[in-house]
Amino acid sequence: MRTGWEDIRAEVLRRIRVRDWPLGAMIPTEQDLAAEFGCARATVNRALRELAQSGVLERRRKAGTRVVALPVRKATLDIPVIRQEVAARGQSYSFRLLEQTSGVPPVPVTSRLGVASLRMIYLETLHLADGQPFVYETRWLNPAVLPDPTPDFSAISANEWLVAHLSYATGDIAFFASAASAREAAVMGVAPGEALFITERSTWGPQQAITFVRLAHAPGYRVQTVV
Amino acid sequence: MRTGWEDIRAEVLRRIRVRDWPLGAMIPTEQDLAAEFGCARATVNRALRELAQSGVLERRRKAGTRVVALPVRKATLDIPVIRQEVAARGQSYSFRLLEQTSGVPPVPVTSRLGVASLRMIYLETLHLADGQPFVYETRWLNPAVLPDPTPDFSAISANEWLVAHLSYATGDIAFFASAASAREAAVMGVAPGEALFITERSTWGPQQAITFVRLAHAPGYRVQTVV
DNA sequence: TGGGTTATTATGTCTGCACATAATCCTTCC
DNA sequence: GGAAGGATTATGTGCAGACATAATAACCCA
Numbered sequence: 001m002r003t004g005w006e007d008i009r010a011e012v013l014r015r016i017r018v019r020d021w022p023l024g025a026m027i028p029t030e031q032d033l034a035a036e037f038g039c040a041r042a043t044v045n046r047a048l049r050e051l052a053q054s055g056v057l058e059r060r061r062k063a064g065t066r067v068v069a070l071p072v073r074k075a076t077l078d079i080p081v082i083r084q085e086v087a088a089r090g091q092s093y094s095f096r097l098l099e100q101t102s103g104v105p106p107v108p109v110t111s112r113l114g115v116a117s118l119r120m121i122y123l124e125t126l127h128l129a130d131g132q133p134f135v136y137e138t139r140w141l142n143p144a145v146l147p148d149p150t151p152d153f154s155a156i157s158a159n160e161w162l163v164a165h166l167s168y169a170t171g172d173i174a175f176f177a178s179a180a181s182a183r184e185a186a187v188m189g190v191a192p193g194e195a196l197f198i199t200e201r202s203t204w205g206p207q208q209a210i211t212f213v214r215l216a217h218a219p220g221y222r223v224q225t226v227v
Numbered sequence: 228m229r230t231g232w233e234d235i236r237a238e239v240l241r242r243i244r245v246r247d248w249p250l251g252a253m254i255p256t257e258q259d260l261a262a263e264f265g266c267a268r269a270t271v272n273r274a275l276r277e278l279a280q281s282g283v284l285e286r287r288r289k290a291g292t293r294v295v296a297l298p299v300r301k302a303t304l305d306i307p308v309i310r311q312e313v314a315a316r317g318q319s320y321s322f323r324l325l326e327q328t329s330g331v332p333p334v335p336v337t338s339r340l341g342v343a344s345l346r347m348i349y350l351e352t353l354h355l356a357d358g359q360p361f362v363y364e365t366r367w368l369n370p371a372v373l374p375d376p377t378p379d380f381s382a383i384s385a386n387e388w389l390v391a392h393l394s395y396a397t398g399d400i401a402f403f404a405s406a407a408s409a410r411e412a413a414v415m416g417v418a419p420g421e422a423l424f425i426t427e428r429s430t431w432g433p434q435q436a437i438t439f440v441r442l443a444h445a446p447g448y449r450v451q452t453v454v
Numbered sequence: 455t456g457g458g459t460t461a462t463t464a465t466g467t468c469t470g471c472a473c474a475t476a477a478t479c480c481t482t483c484c
Numbered sequence: 485g486g487a488a489g490g491a492t493t494a495t496g497t498g499c500a501g502a503c504a505t506a507a508t509a510a511c512c513c514a
Binding site (some may be wrong): 455456457458459460461462463464465466467468469470471472473474475476477478479480481482483484 | 485486487488489490491492493494495496497498499500501502503504505506507508509510511512513514
């Protein structure tokens, strides 16, 4: 049986779990571990690097490798296109473009995007699963990132067009709960004040802000980590 | 200027962004890229592996590497101990153990943990930031994982004790919005029905279920991705 | 034509070596 | 005692070569 880097990762994790290597303590150097496991240092390096990435170990040059004292759990979420999300639930997807105008976004949006008094496109889209309201999307979109014949966002949702054409941009995502506004209640068909799960995303390209979007999810929606 | 694996990753990403390599298309083999960039295949491998991990590329043996057609954004969240979360906001942390009993958990809990009719410890803890309710924690805890003199959860919160003593367990996390129940409203000092952000976590050890916890966050709470 | 076997090939991983980099330790000097 | 600077060292990364693995492509034969 050869010892691959996954075996080493498992063994290191085991030693941490059984407190062979206590929380906050230093662990042997890569060289020592390589000698112990009878493999090359690069193999140990790969194993320890992965563990450091998942927050179990903390590594610093010269200082060495230590077990993190109070580990910060890192959870990974998949953020698919809404159409795919609906399809994954086995429901049929459709959407309706409710509104398309343009103007200068309100301050909360401009401050998050880091732009000032830029005229942007405003889109309201309702995404449906089996004909029922699923997500109510309100989006501000920088027109500078669009091609000359502006895409028809009633034919392809802005959500999907952006992923397909401007993907691999940076951005950040926030989740919170909010009471349904009168508008949201009317569009989603829920009672005003009902608890809605909100996702907000800001996206930047290499040069400029691309879009800010707020997604209000229908009651019962859950975000779940991939195990 | 040497070409390191990060340079190669950046260049590959650039070619994808400018549609040099279209979405869904195959890209050259590692050997070809290594020849083009004038580096070892291992270096190209490292770059492509990272891109595959972040969901940009899809790799299969023999088949080669292709650009993912509809990329699924992967967001990483840090889930720290509540005390650290409060400290990071520059507020002072405290907590109160509201209740400690035991019994058989209700069905929603047992089904999520995958245990049946196991007697568990029930804990209610209120976490405070600058004296204000921050998180209301309700937890079911498997007594089999506790040491003989049961820890005093009024001295150290269950949240923190578990992270310090049973960390590196597997588990999954869910987020959703929920209207405040009468009990939650009373404990948190909010109006009944107010929108609360809820986190639910199930945790398993190597052999058995460890704990199920529901965290009701005070209004205004946001979960934010690390960029 | 169809099904099963074999050859080919791109990625996955390991080795042993080398040098780079950053941070600590330790010495030296004022 | 304290600051400055060099020696030391653990990790970070790169290279060339090798074999393993999986999946496709090609082939052969009934």
